[in-house]
Amino acid sequence: xxxxxxxxxxxxxxxxxxxxxxxxxxxxxxxxxxxxxxxxxxxxxxxxxxxxxxxxxxxxxxxxxxxxxxxxxxxxxxxxxxxxxxxxxxxxxxxxxxxxxxxxxxxxxxxxxxxxxxxxxxxxxxxxxxxxxxxxxxxxxxxxxxxxxxxxxxxxxxxxxxxxxxxxxxxxxxxxxxxxxxxxxxxxxxxxxxxxxxxxxxxxxxxxxxxxxxxxxxxxxxxxxxxxxxxxxxxxxxxxxxxxxxxxxxx
Amino acid sequence: xxxxxxxxxxxxxxxxxxxxxxxxxxxxxxxxxxxxxxxxxxxxxxxxxxxxxxxxxxxxxxxxxxxxxxxxxxxxxxxxxxxxxxxxxxxxxx
Amino acid sequence: xxxxxxxxxxxxxxxxxxxxxxxxxxxxxxxxxxxxxxxxxxxxxxxxxxxxxxxxxxxxxxxxxxxxxxxxxxxxxxxxxxxxxxxxxxxxxxxxxxxxxxxxxxxxxxxxxxxxxxxxxxxxxxxxxxxxxxxxxxxxxxxxxxxxxxxxxxxxxxxxxxxxxxxxxxxxxxxxxxxxxxxxxxxxxxxxxxxxxxxxxxxxxx
Numbered sequence: 001x002x003x004x005x006x007x008x009x010x011x012x013x014x015x016x017x018x019x020x021x022x023x024x025x026x027x028x029x030x031x032x033x034x035x036x037x038x039x040x041x042x043x044x045x046x047x048x049x050x051x052x053x054x055x056x057x058x059x060x061x062x063x064x065x066x067x068x069x070x071x072x073x074x075x076x077x078x079x080x081x082x083x084x085x086x087x088x089x090x091x092x093x094x095x096x097x098x099x100x101x102x103x104x105x106x107x108x109x110x111x112x113x114x115x116x117x118x119x120x121x122x123x124x125x126x127x128x129x130x131x132x133x134x135x136x137x138x139x140x141x142x143x144x145x146x147x148x149x150x151x152x153x154x155x156x157x158x159x160x161x162x163x164x165x166x167x168x169x170x171x172x173x174x175x176x177x178x179x180x181x182x183x184x185x186x187x188x189x190x191x192x193x194x195x196x197x198x199x200x201x202x203x204x205x206x207x208x209x210x211x212x213x214x215x216x217x218x219x220x221x222x223x224x225x226x227x228x229x230x231x232x233x234x235x236x237x238x239x240x241x242x243x244x245x246x247x248x249x250x251x
Numbered sequence: 252x253x254x255x256x257x258x259x260x261x262x263x264x265x266x267x268x269x270x271x272x273x274x275x276x277x278x279x280x281x282x283x284x285x286x287x288x289x290x291x292x293x294x295x296x297x298x299x300x301x302x303x304x305x306x307x308x309x310x311x312x313x314x315x316x317x318x319x320x321x322x323x324x325x326x327x328x329x330x331x332x333x334x335x336x337x338x339x340x341x342x343x344x345x
Numbered sequence: 346x347x348x349x350x351x352x353x354x355x356x357x358x359x360x361x362x363x364x365x366x367x368x369x370x371x372x373x374x375x376x377x378x379x380x381x382x383x384x385x386x387x388x389x390x391x392x393x394x395x396x397x398x399x400x401x402x403x404x405x406x407x408x409x410x411x412x413x414x415x416x417x418x419x420x421x422x423x424x425x426x427x428x429x430x431x432x433x434x435x436x437x438x439x440x441x442x443x444x445x446x447x448x449x450x451x452x453x454x455x456x457x458x459x460x461x462x463x464x465x466x467x468x469x470x471x472x473x474x475x476x477x478x479x480x481x482x483x484x485x486x487x488x489x490x491x492x493x494x495x496x497x498x499x500x501x502x503x504x505x506x507x508x509x510x511x512x513x514x515x516x517x518x519x520x521x522x523x524x525x526x527x528x529x530x531x532x533x534x535x536x537x538x539x540x541x542x543x544x545x546x547x548x549x550x551x
Binding site for chain 3: 050052095099100
């Protein structure tokens with residue numbers, strides 16, 4: 001990748017300060033962070049957050065990076081898990097000026113850069129949209145004309161994260177198509193899908209195997225495994241299908 | 252992703268991406284793209300695609316084809332224990 | 346090295362208060378029953394399930410599911426303590442004590458001083474025989490009056506409640522008596538060879 005070889009090194013914990021808080025949906029919130037020393041990242045990578053309470057109690061969680069590599073700040077989008085320990089804090093209590101530790105970027109497997117090109121088929125379940133949004137933001141910044149499709153499953157319309165921004169990106173007519181599907185409600189006038197992502201939906205929304213799309217699937221494990229299996233059954237090369245499973249636990 | 256390093260049920264298990272930060276405390280290279288040869292069935296796959304178990308006790312990475320334990324990784328106050336007997340070979344691209 | 350920043354207002358999730366004095370050091374009470382496994386939940390059919398006692402490589406006794414459930418049943422109400430710091434009080438179990446297994450095998454005592462428990466999958470754990478006999482342990486098939494759920498170790502798991510719960514091996518299939526203590530799955534990776542929660546023996550060297 002680079003002309004000069006840099007010796008690999010292990011990640012260090014950095015200090016992140018919250019510079020802005022954005023409520024995305026009733027259950028999710030983005031934190032925009034100032035992280036002096038942040039080495040930069042690629043779209044799709046994640047970071048680890050470590051919180052230390054006043055009594056010394058520590059908790060650590062991983063979050064996908066929501067921001068594009070070109071952004072001045074690092075941002076993450078956190079979904080509040082009921083009965084969770086960390087997410088209610090990050091997606092609820094945290095205020096501008098609050099601090100915690102952070103290390104990253106982590107993971108070169110689940111990553112897309114504009115020079116890799118397309119077509120790009122992104123499949124998201126719930127908060128699995130986060131790393132894929134970083135990819136779409138990067139795609140826009142890079143003015144890439146790689147054809148891209150996002151198939152995004154949410155519980156209800158109100159749960160769709162980044163809805164307005166996705167609408168705006170799709171409206172640019174630069175080769176991006178966004179397909180939504182809802183699994184728990186069908187609002188009046190809804191023209192998107194009305195069931196869980198399945199093989200038929202993947203076949204219809206995505207690309208033909210002959211086009212060799214780069215496929216990224218992110219969400220809860222059952223969705224990811226079923227979608228990966230379906231896409232492989234549809235004839236897509238397993239090597240072109242990249243997956244990242246989010247946990248239902250952890251909080 | 253928002254994780255707790257693995258779960259018991261295969262249908263809920265996370266993947267190697269979830270433990271990349273933890274393994275990264277020991278390894279200086281990007282573990283997610285490292286390719287392991289399973290000593291149980293010979294399947295070669297990236298660490299990112301292995302299923303992870305062990306919860307907060309440790310990271311047990313298993314082959315998606317045969318469930319063989321490829322890597323067992325435990326961090327204790329004394330240090331890191333790493334058992335890779337299940338991974339016959341590891342390849343890290345430069 | 347500088348101190349990490351304190352995250353304002355962050356605290357451990359509220360737990361039920363311990364008024365009993367029954368919670369070992371470093372533990373907190375939970376009302377949940379968290380699931381932690383070293384591998385996928387096995388799918389052993391009851392028609393194929395057996396439980397065996399072995400002395401090294403020599404078989405001592407083996408029971409099918411029907412035979413096992415015809416052995417004397419014992420109920421236990423115990424506190425359990427996981428090394429990941431949760432403790433759960435007054436859990437009810439039913440199964441066959443190790444004493445009754447030895448008895449059914451025609452043994453007045455165990456042939457060796459230590460035991461290794463082997464399970465479906467690759468999980469093992471080691472326990473001294475002294476900690477398995479005299480009512481201290483059983484192979485449990487029921488939890489809270491119902492058949493033990495697969496994610497919690499069903500059809501049968503070892504139950505040794507006075508040690509950290511990783512010793513209560515899920516999906517137990519055989520108890521092998523061995524001459525010398527040997528580390529099992531987690532013990533080989535740095536967890537304590539014995540695991541007494543009251544001495545906080547979480548890791549080797551504790």
